[in-house]
Amino acid sequence: MESVKQKVLALNGDEAVAYAVKQSDVDVVAAYPITPQTIIVERFSEYVANGEVDTEFICVESEHSALSACLTASAVGARAFTATASAGLALMHEILYVTSGCRAPVVMAVVNRALSAPINIHCDHSDSMVERDCGWIQIYAENSQEAYDSIIQAFRIAENPKIMLPVMVGLDGFTLSHTLENVHVLPDETVRKFVGTRQFPLVTTHTGKEAPLRLDVENPMTIGPLDLPDYYFEHKRQQEEAMRNAPEIIKKIHDEYAEISGRRYGNGLLDPYKLEDAEIAVICVGSTAGTVKTVVDNLRNQGVKAGLLRIRTFRPLPVDGIRKALEKVKAVAVMDRSMSFGGHGGAIFHEVRHVLYDASNHPYIVNYIYGLGGRDTSPNQIRKIYNDLQKIVETGRVETPVQFVGLRE
Amino acid sequence: MFSEWKFTIREIAEKPDLFMSGHRACAGCGPATVIRLVLKAVRGPTIVTCATGCMEVVSTIYPYTAWATPWIHTAFENVAANASGIEAAIKVLKRKGRIKQHIDVIAFAGDGGTYDIGIQALSGAVERGHDFLYVLYDNEAYMNTGIQRSGGTPHGAATTTSPAGTVIPGKPQYKKPIADIMVAHDIPYVATASPYYWKDLITKARKGLEVEGPAFLHVIAPCPRGWRYDTSKSIEISRLAVETCIFPLWESINGEYQLSAPSKTIALKPERKKPVEEYLKTQGRFRHLFTPKFKGVIEEIQRITDKRWQRLLKKCGIN
Incomplete structure (x- = not known):
């Protein structure tokens, strides 16, 4: 069409x-x-x-x-x-x-x-x-x-x-x-x-009638009631x-x-870029993906099998999709633009690593905290991340699992 | 501005309850009576929203509900914002033909949800001029959480966070004049009411619904548990609050104050004004004031009551 x-x-x-x-x-x-x-x-x-x-x-x-x-x-x-x-x-x-x-x-x-x-x-x-x-x-x-x-x-x-x-x-x-x-x-x-x-959606009201879920004067309904230990848990399960x-x-x-x-963003959940045969990959959300793509193109021109996995839908987390997308990747760098203080890395890092625990392939996975408070992240800094990944693949060793990008020490 | 709605006690008794029996309020609960009376005033389809508090908790324990009208609760401090959203939705859906009839909106909140945590949302909602009736059922403390003091707790009252100590005799501060604050927002209708004067209360609730724009109804709602009195005395105490001028009854229509009948009688016949002691002695929360050490507090309560009463008379043009 x-x-x-x-x-x-x-x-x-x-x-x-x-x-x-x-x-x-x-x-x-x-x-x-x-x-x-x-x-x-x-x-x-x-x-x-x-x-x-x-x-x-x-x-x-x-x-x-x-x-x-x-x-x-x-x-x-x-x-x-x-x-x-x-x-x-x-x-x-x-x-x-x-x-x-x-x-x-x-x-x-x-x-x-x-x-x-x-x-x-x-x-x-x-x-x-x-x-x-x-x-x-x-x-x-x-x-x-x-x-x-x-x-x-x-x-x-x-x-x-x-x-x-x-x-x-x-x-x-x-x-x-x-x-x-x-x-x-x-x-x-x-x-x-x-x-x-x-x-x-149709729900059953307190009078036992089926009615659309809304505050409707024809079908009075109580929304936001007190929910005690006997029901609360089931309602939370319904949200899940x-x-x-x-x-x-x-x-x-x-x-x-x-x-x-005529516009697509991957499958709507994940938007991979040159990932099919990638050996090293970056994962991120948001506008930084644009910069990462430029770096991937440059690296590809130099014969480096670099790729990107942009997470578009972060909730619900596309668990199977992330696992599948990283099936053949040897080393992954997750870029987090937020901090989980004292939590050993950022939120996306935590979740991606958690998803990979049950995967058949366990790539090396490291975390880069970047761009806090609007700090710019340059293509060079991202190239450095890919260089780190190459080194990890070559040496089989991760020296620093969580590090900062573009930070004055 | 208002319809000539008249009602008899029989009509009110026979009008179906929108706040039904089976809720789990305490025996003698003032707020439950207030809500039932307010809902006797509805003129047609009405959506109700409640702030977190006693009345929300006792009336909607899932899977039961006491509400025979569409009802929503979301949080403690935002009931006026909830009313704003409901009113806006009704307005636009009517315009688009998806709602056919007129629907009124009532927000209920206690003193904590009004004087304290909810005042920002309330002030914003009435400034924007949403057409809804806000009913403050004032039991003068955070009763649901165990009788903690609020901005609505009166001077000298003992609560669990303003206890009657050996040094500090109950709440040191004074009750915030919330209804006057609402009048100062220049809204079309503000009134005070007491469940003892039930006809006056129902009439005022109806006026609040009929008026175009925001209306605020402040109702004294005695709480046997928090005020420490026998459960049979709630209505009597809500009468004494008016007779001592601790809680005078008045209306402000477009900013013009006028006394309601029970308080007007006292204004015209000052000898009928009862001393505050008559009210205070009915309640355990003031028991510590009836000791020689803290006798001065009762005098202070009388002084502040008289001062506020005189100020009200002046606003009503009575000297």
């Missing part, structure tokens, strides 16, 4: 997100400004002010209230969106769990930024990595085009009756949020048709079931979107 004709707009990452939200027939947006997310709410405010969207836009007094309002709007049956970064996401922490626990399919853009203190407005992944256990699906975009595409897909993923979980789409602060890029946008009606109207259902559905939605747009 031929993909539809698309306009090319010069948009930064935040604008691309706002544009996707504008096209996705969103009913309620509640948001609070925080750098580097502000452009999303500014652009969206303009859409509202100019009557380009039929959305209730609530300028709340905090991120905590932003997500609280999105959660209940979603419970009433609205499609709800919010966006935040850094301290804003940290302030939402409590409600992140409540949103997934209430099975409210809210979509949120997280413009990744460092956490205080010291205060820093630039990119790293500390803000969303710390939220990896909160029951949200997490997608990390490599560029603004992918941020646009992922937001549109996120509504379909979140609202799928077999999932019913909130989705956060991460995009790197400033590197993506404030940098102009050519973004291909689908026609409004194509997006609207793709996202469709909200779906509601939804996470298990997610990978196949994410791939299917990604395929369907690729048919229309």
Whole structure:
């Protein structure tokens, strides 16, 4: 099938997100400004002010209230969106769990930024990595085009009756949020048709009636009750079931979107680059993948079998996919843009290493903490990482399992 | 501004309860009575949201619920933000034809969820002008967690975090004038109520629903466990709170204060104003004040009660 004709707009990452939200027939947006997310709410405010969207836009007094309002709007049956970064996401922490626990399919853009203190407005992944256990699906975009595409897909993923979980789409602060890029946008009606109207799974109410899961005056329902040791555990298990259902559905939605747009990001979960015959590989999320690809190309020209595995969907973690992708790789470097203080490496490192424990192939695996607080990571530094991997393969020895990139010692 | 809604006790008794029996509130629970009365005022389909607190806990122990109306709880400090989201969703879904009828929104929270942890969300929600009724059921401490002091706990009251010690006689600070703070937000309707004056309470809840924009109803809600009195005395104590002018009844309509009938009577016939002692002596939380050492605290409570009463009379144009 031929993909539809698309306009090319010069948009930064935040604008691309706002544009996707504008096209996705969103009913309620509640948001609070925080750098580097502000452009999303500014652009969206303009859409509202100019009557380009039929959305209730609530300028709340905090991120905590932003997500609280999105959660209940979603419970009433609205499609709800919010966006935040850094301290804003940290302030939402409590409600992140409540949103997934209430099975409210809210979509949120997280413009990744460092956490205080010291205060820093630039990119790293500390803000969303710390939220990896909160029951949200997490997608990390490599560029603004992918941020646009992922937001549109996120509504379909979140609202799928077999999932019913909130989705956060991460995009790197400033590197993506404030940098102009050519973004291909689908026609409004194509997006609207793709996202469709909200779906509601049927549940049994306290009166024994089957009804769609929402606050509906025809079918009164109690959402967010007190759940004691006799039931709480089963409800948490249901959230895990939804996470298990997610990978196949994410791939299917990604395929369907690729048919229309002509754009693919691997299989929607993992986006490998020159990995088929790679002997050494880097793993990362977000915009750094772009720099890594340049380095891989250069190394390939020199005959080095280098590859990249970009994790696009970090929650749920594509366990089998990671194992399979690394089947023939001899040494892997995981790049983490956040710190787990005292935890011997970053979050992605921990998880990838954990996945490989049950694999038939056990490559050497090392960790590089990079780019905290927006520090730039150059192609040379990444080339050095591949050089380290080559050395590990040659010597059969890992000298430093966890190290820093571009840090003054 | 308001409809001419009139009701008889029979009509109210026969109106189906939206807050049903079977909940697990303590015997004599003031807040449970308050919620039941408020919901007698509904004029049609209504969505309710509750802050974390006594009433959420006792009414929704899964898989049971006491709520015959759509109901949601999410957290402690955000009930006004929840109401904002519900109201916004109703508005837009009505516009898009996916909701056909008018739906009212009520938020219930205790004093902890209102005076303290929830005041930011409340202030923000009313500033934005969402159309909802916020009901504060004020049992004057964190009862659900075991009687800890809040911004709503009155001066001198003993709680588990403001105990009646040998040096400090209960809570040193004064009750935050929350309803006046809400009036200062320049919202269309603010009122105080007491479950003893049930007709006044129901009428005010209805007005709060009818008014366009945010409405705030502050209801005194005695708690036998926390206030230390016999479970049969809740309604009597909610009457004494008004008769001593510790909790006067008034409304502010578009910022104009006016006394409600029970308090107006006292304003016109000051001899009917009872000394605060009559209220304090009914409750164990004030027992330590009736010792020679802390007698001064009762005088102080009388002084602050009189000062606030005089200030209220002035606002109501009564001198």
